[in-house]
Amino acid sequence: MPYKAALVGNPNSGKTSLFNDLTGSNQYVGNWPGVTVEKKSGFTAGKEFEVVDLPGIYSLSPYTMEEIVTRDFIIDQHPDVLVNIVDGTNIERNLYLTLQVLELSIPTVVAVNMIDQVRGGGGDIDCDRLSAQLGVPVIPISAKTGYHVDKVMKTAKKLAGTNWRAEDVVRYDSASRQMLHEIVSILADYCDDSDRLLFYAGKLVEQDENILRRLKLPEEAIQAVDRIVALFLSKAEYGDRETVMADIRYRYIEKLVAGSVKKPENSGALSTTDKIDKVLTNRFLAIPIFFLIIFLMFGITFGPVGTFLQDCVDYLFNDILAPAVSRLLLIANAPDWTHSLLVDAVIGGVGGILTFVPQITLLFMFLSFLEDSGYMARAAFIMDKIMRKFGLSGKSFIPMLMGFGCTTPAVMAARSLENEKDRNLTIMLTPFMSCGARMPIYALFAGVFFEDNREIVVFSMYILGMAVAVLSGILLSKTVFRGVFSPFVLELPQYHMPSFRAIMLRTWEKSKGFIIKAGTIIFAMSVVVWFFQNFDASFQMVSNSGDSMLGQLGKWIAGLFAPLGFGTWQAAVSILTGLVAKESVVSTMNVLYADGGSISAALSQVFTPLSAYAFMAFTLLYMPCISAFATIRREMNSMKWALATALYQTGVAYLVSLLIFQVGSFVTGML
Amino acid sequence: MEQPMKHRRKEPQNLHELGVGQCGVVTEIRSTGAMKRRLVDMGITxxxxxxxxxxxxxxxxxxxxxxxxxxxxxxxxxxxxxxxTGV
Structure with missing residues (x-):
């Protein structure tokens, strides 16, 4: 059996680099059960260790999903050894988590990362001295160059499974130590988990609700703890109960650091990061540069390069694979329906979805670069004031902007938001950004009904989408997400050149996830939709999809759309097939309306300019295509949330369309 | 030497009033609950x-x-x- 090791550390401490060093490409990415926090694990070479990469956190407080996941994992799963990675260039704040981790009495190796950078600047960290004071091995490493990484795991192997008690190691100052030990001795009578007593004692001082629930202490024990804390607070100048533990730890860290850390000699001079920020977050240049970066990323992903690669994939499926399969089926004398199923539904459906892969890959290469280099935090700094107005944070801007290209990768990009509320709200609003696939619908209708002001009408769709997103953001953050804690207290990490391998690993992970999804859920849904589109209720294949079950369904629900001005079954069926991909709305209308003739003539008989506009608004706002829906489900890690999102979007679409048509009819009636 | 009256400004009372390039020593955190905790966790003690x-x-x-x-x-x-501010 391999030992179970867990990596803990602050965000930006190089935790992911170390994890990649240890596991190579031998890693698995998933979610922690029940939450949308990413879980990574993998095996070291030789399978000596199974390594779990815990989420990057600053503290073991109970306020974010990431912190709770980490705490619960360490307490309940008992890893054999913890590797605590510490950013050597920012050691004071990083050691704050270290002290909390040590309280858990799990054998721990502290790895001081970026030691090359510390030494390069003329500073140094006396790891032996730090080790003597912390009571655990402290090893200087560089995850980027691989320096001493093997030593970390060798030390971890020696420690794995050994027993030790935090009370013997974690010292603090004498008054605080005494207070904690008094609480520990009370706890010892009620709690079986004797190794975790010091951790629990600290959490009781902080009045941590989760721990109070977990321990189920009787009232007299809680009162005894309260008396001990009150007495301590009355004697020392430590502020209040909520902050006292933080204060104790930071004071202790200041002492540790004073003895073991030599600050760089040129600490007054401008660092490279400061110099870059002089330009990138400059008062006047920051916003133009930000938009230039976005423009480049957007231009390459959804512009010529991305489109070319997309066309290549499309060519592969529709011009090589599809005819080949057709020919094979012909030779094999297979029945017509197999042709329709394999070529139209499977190759057409899955192939259509796989054409997104090049764009997703490109987009994630850019996003990983922005994230790993440290620019994403600057983007949040620049855009926060605007995004906050509708209940989001600065980091929501990039995913939402990507939504103008394609909803699916945009929703995946929301992963960069650390906070669950901001992430879910961003995911819910991104589909309102008018994606590229909706363009053919606007082009068709604007061409037929608004020939003279085509551009203005199409542009108004984009504005409508943004307006609905803004209003929904305000509405949802004041209702559904009301009172959810989403702090914007964000570290601005130093810039550094991301490693090629890290970017490739991350990009591969995203693309792989998408390809798997295309091969499973989207494949299944394409087949189901194909079935309903081609068969009637007695399972006879039909030549006109108006007679199919989907057509029947369209006829049933057509009445629903009458108040919106387009209560025809053809429009209803188009809306249904638009769920496969929004551009299908146009191809379906071509089949159902044109009937060999001109689609424009047919449309202008059925729609008025007003009902056409209402229809465009509906197709803009209603639930996104199945690819986007499946991604939303995956990223929110909840079918319930994904369905609620789809329902909300469709509801909004209905209301807005209704408003446009009814108010429009009223106004034109008055004229 | 003491500054003339017209140059003397009101001393900043909180971090928001502090100008760019100025230093201050934290005396108290008025926020409550989770936000307060996050601030002290980040080292603002x-x-x-x-x-x-x-x-x-x-x-x-x-x-x-x-x-x-x-x-x-x-x-x-x-x-x-x-x-x-000041010492």
């Missing part, structure tokens, strides 16, 4: 020296330096962090 590095191009949030690293805080939070 009483007695910590905080330096205001920059204000975002749109005027908010602010970039501060403390304990050797850079942190972004919104104005609404900075107002709740009381400080004293």
């Amino acid at each position: 009483p007695g910590t020296t905080v330096y205001v590095r920059k204000v975002a191009p749109l005027g908010d949030p602010i970039q501060i330096n403390l304990r050797g690293y850079e942190l972004l805080v919104r104005g609404s939070e900075a107002r709740e962090i009381l400080i004293r």
Whole structure:
């Protein structure tokens, strides 16, 4: 059996680099059960260790999903050894988590990362001295160059499974130590988990609700703890109960650091990061540069390069694979329906979805670069004031902007938001950004009904989408997400050149996830939709999809759309097939309306300019295509949330369309 | 030498009033609950020296330096962090 090791550390401490060093490409990415926090694990070479990469956190407080996941994992799963990675260039704040981790009495190796950078600047960290004071091995490493990484795991192997008690190691100052030990001795009578007593004692001082629930202490024990804390607070100048533990730890860290850390000699001079920020977050240049970066990323992903690669994939499926399969089926004398199923539904459906892969890959290469280099935090700094107005944070801007290209990768990009509320709200609003696939619908209708002001009408769709997103953001953050804690207290990490391998690993992970999804859920849904589109209720294949079950369904629900001005079954069926991909709305209308003739003539008989506009608004706002829906489900890690999102979007679409048509009819009636 | 009266300004009382390039020592955190906890977890404890590095191009949030690293805080939070200046 391999030992179970867990990596803990602050965000930006190089935790992911170390994890990649240890596991190579031998890693698995998933979610922690029940939450949308990413879980990574993998095996070291030789399978000596199974390594779990815990989420990057600053503290073991109970306020974010990431912190709770980490705490619960360490307490309940008992890893054999913890590797605590510490950013050597920012050691004071990083050691704050270290002290909390040590309280858990799990054998721990502290790895001081970026030691090359510390030494390069003329500073140094006396790891032996730090080790003597912390009571655990402290090893200087560089995850980027691989320096001493093997030593970390060798030390971890020696420690794995050994027993030790935090009370013997974690010292603090004498008054605080005494207070904690008094609480520990009370706890010892009620709690079986004797190794975790010091951790629990600290959490009781902080009045941590989760721990109070977990321990189920009787009232007299809680009162005894309260008396001990009150007495301590009355004697020392430590502020209040909520902050006292933080204060104790930071004071202790200041002492540790004073003895073991030599600050760089040129600490007054401008660092490279400061110099870059002089330009990138400059008062006047920051916003133009930000938009230039976005423009480049957007231009390459959804512009010529991305489109070319997309066309290549499309060519592969529709011009090589599809005819080949057709020919094979012909030779094999297979029945017509197999042709329709394999070529139209499977190759057409899955192939259509796989054409997104090049764009997703490109987009994630850019996003990983922005994230790993440290620019994403600057983007949040620049855009926060605007995004906050509708209940989001600065980091929501990039995913939402990507939504103008394609909803699916945009929703995946929301992963960069650390906070669950901001992430879910961003995911819910991104589909309102008018994606590229909706363009053919606007082009068709604007061409037929608004020939003279085509551009203005199409542009108004984009504005409508943004307006609905803004209003929904305000509405949802004041209702559904009301009172959810989403702090914007964000570290601005130093810039550094991301490693090629890290970017490739991350990009591969995203693309792989998408390809798997295309091969499973989207494949299944394409087949189901194909079935309903081609068969009637007695399972006879039909030549006109108006007679199919989907057509029947369209006829049933057509009445629903009458108040919106387009209560025809053809429009209803188009809306249904638009769920496969929004551009299908146009191809379906071509089949159902044109009937060999001109689609424009047919449309202008059925729609008025007003009902056409209402229809465009509906197709803009209603639930996104199945690819986007499946991604939303995956990223929110909840079918319930994904369905609620789809329902909300469709509801909004209905209301807005209704408003446009009814108010429009009223106004034109008055004229 | 004492400054003439007209140059003397009101002493800043909280982190939000501190100008770019100025330092202050944290005296009290007025925020409550989870936000307070997050601020102290990030090292904004009483007695910590905080330096205001920059204000975002749109005027908010602010970039501060403390304990050797850079942190972004919104104005609404900075107002709740009381400080004293001078020694």
